[in-house]
Amino acid sequence: MVQSLILPKAGGELYTYTPSEKPAFKVEKGKSFEKRTAFSAAHVVCDPMADADPLNNAQIDWQATMEYRHYLWSLGFGVAEAMDTSQRGMGLSWESAKELIRRSIPEARSVGGRIACGTGTDQLTPSPDLTLEQVEQAYMEQCEFVEGEGGQIIMMSSRALAACAKSPEDYERVYGKVLGSVSQPVILHWLGDMFDPNLKGYWGYEDLDKATEVCLKVIQDNAAKIDGVKISLLDKDREIDIRNRLPEGVKVYTGDDFNYPELIKGDENGYSDALLGIFDAIAPAAAAGLQALDEGNIERYHDILDKTVPLARHIFQHPTFAYKTGVVFMAYLNGHQSHFRMIGGAEGSRSIIHLSDLFVMADEAGLLEDPEMAVARMRPVFEQAGVKQGVQTS
Template identity: 45%
Template sequence: MTALTLLDELGGRRTAQLAEEPAFAKPARPLGTRVAYAAAHVVPSAFADNTPGRPAEIDWDATLAFRHHVWSWGLGVADAMDTAQRNMGLDAAATRELVTRSAAEAASVGGALVVGVNTDHLEAERVSLDEVVAAYVQQLHHAEDAGAGVVLMASRHLARAASSGADYVRVYREVLAAAGAPVVLHWLGTAFDPALAGYFGSDDPALAADTLLEIIDAAPDKVTGVKMSLLDADAEIAVRRRLPASARMFTGDDFHYVGLIEGDEQGHSDALLGAFAAVAPNASAAIQALDAGDVAGYRAILGPTEALSRQVFAAPTYFYKTGVAFLAWLNGHQPAFQMVGGLHAARSLPHLSRIVELANAAGALELPELAAARWHAMLAVNGIDAASGPDASAPASHLGTAVFA
């Protein structure tokens, strides 16, 4: 068996045994007991100028192949969200094209898809509430015209323009009135985006929740669910128990999702998670276990991934996208460990080493030998003498058409 070389925070080396390839099976029928979306990232062209401030140049073949990977495991795709580097490298033109292309791919295979709708195409930082509404509606209509479901993302422009919870109620009322189908609302916490402080009118989650629920109660036919990304399980459960029957709670809590998805005697959360992009096979297999009534099996499969997710989403949490892309590269879903905006440089080698270690322990390395080879090659490029392992390439017959050697 291959030995993985791992690094500690001071660059000291140790080894761990590479785990065997996980034995998860793709579902034979649609997942039933939970609705689950993986928030997908984008893959840049490796030769492009992927430096901070430059427009995103997307490798569309690899980006869309990754979405097909997620759909093949029975999960939905949440696209053009913060995981796709909205406000962190994905510019407005690339976002529009991503929505259009992903919607077409989803239609071609019957894959579930929702896309983020925001106001981030506006050039000015400070705008009026009316301009916020118009910007939301412009992106909303583009997404609906493309055939995608909608997640109404938290807006930095709205956070700056609003002076009270009433301003949020007004803006969401007007935007929801323009929606042609029910949407998912998104409450993104400051760990993910510090510019969203005080969203829904208060820094107190309980008071902000009152505003959120007022928005839903005013238009129950226009809201199909809420994605909460506060990394606060108690706050999520409190809101979940107050939602009308017409609205689902989609957990965006990448620290506590195992228990939230399992639920309790009063209900459960469905999932819309960046973490699930990193562990799509594990997530699918765990929900298949729930579908079969095997709660212990669900916990055994998904439980170990939570430690991995906590590492990927460690503070500063908004750099979690680096870990998602890193795992996609290790698992053969993109040809190079690169990200738009140069974000592949946002985490240290010891941080990435811990991701390798936890992914190995959680059964989240889809092709372990390839992952080990790529990791050891990365160490070598950085002047670290890794343990001997296989060549960084792998036979095409083993990797398959969606995997890059």
């Protein structure tokens, strides 16, 4: 029997909650999705036993980190490596990202899994005094590294470029120069400032209508070097507008962690492929839903994925950049890592109320893979926060 938990609500009220024992999602392992390309941005597992400063020099548990990537590949996902989900630029340095990429690409190759890797300019400290040449060189260094290792490039938004660009033309210049240097089509990533406040005014405008026009011009001018663009603006109408205006052959990879079921299903004009951080947290449900879509079972697709949206919206609530805490907490609850620790000490970025509500929403979506284990792992988290637990069973 699954034990009950004493959980806190906003305002300090406590209540008793007993998880359900819903059957696990039926997913055919080792099968790629047929109708959509789907990447899961993957988190990293820190080493809690490393004798290092967790804020500035946190160490990665490489075995657990690679095992989680194999789990995602086994469910049919590609892995989007060294992105913001892995705390890139928010605890994960470029030097650590290089080692992560260097290790992950051969692991992907060993199982025939797809992988694409984030490139940016995080060797540089953002400053208005930087030159465009410095930004270009930083981007090209990272792109050359990823291609040299045999990976596909995801060209992430640059804090350094946002800090020093004086006009939309500066963005057009930098992207044109970098894209002209790569050998294979890349995935561009427009990351909104809700995910990273340092990217406010990207593409030269705070007005998103104007910024969209610059982004589209960059894509149109460099279409032969672009596989697709990941849109992370949490604005489904804007994503659909961009999707409808892209050059032929250029995909949209949705990064909308609020509206992904609708965007992936698509409409009469097209659909979005996916490159989502939330897939890390809801991987079994997402895989089951995408397999239902492959089978043409739209009702089952929505029945599965629509139930995950409240959890996704909770994990990605303001401040959105703290979503990584919820992603790692889900991995801890489901036994994919032995602890709830994060690089940079980011496990403290969400409240105990937030984690309590996350647990309930995960249960309601059928995403506690072993409810008994999840309860056992919740208990010390709440005891440490001063929420004493009983021993009730149901």
